[in-house]
Amino acid sequence: MITRVDRLFREEARRYCLRMHCEECALFDDEQGFCAHGYPTEPHRKVPSLEEINEIRFCKHFEAA
Numbered sequence: 586m587i588t589r590v591d592r593l594f595r596e597e598a599r600r601y602c603l604r605m606h607c608e609e610c611a612l613f614d615d616e617q618g619f620c621a622h623g624y625p626t627e628p629h630r631k632v633p634s635l636e637e638i639n640e641i642r643f644c645k646h647f648e649a650a
């Protein structure tokens with residue numbers, strides 16, 4: 586799911602400590618860099634800063650670790 590990253594999104598992501606990336610998902614293998622369900626991880630990997638992007642691709646199978 587593609588979501589626009591704007592000022593409000595960035596502010597709420599900070600305020601609520603939003604977790605949404607593979608690195609924060611229970612299905613992510615940190616050592617191998619793979620998803621346990623075999624999904625591509627590139628679109629959902631952590632970005633250095635939300636200030637640098639205008640949209641984000643949420644993974645519908647994300648499970649908070």
Ligand code: SF4
Binds near residue numbers: 605606607629
């Ligand atoms: S389920 Fe989605 S968010 Fe979790 S590791 Fe796989 S691709 Fe990443």
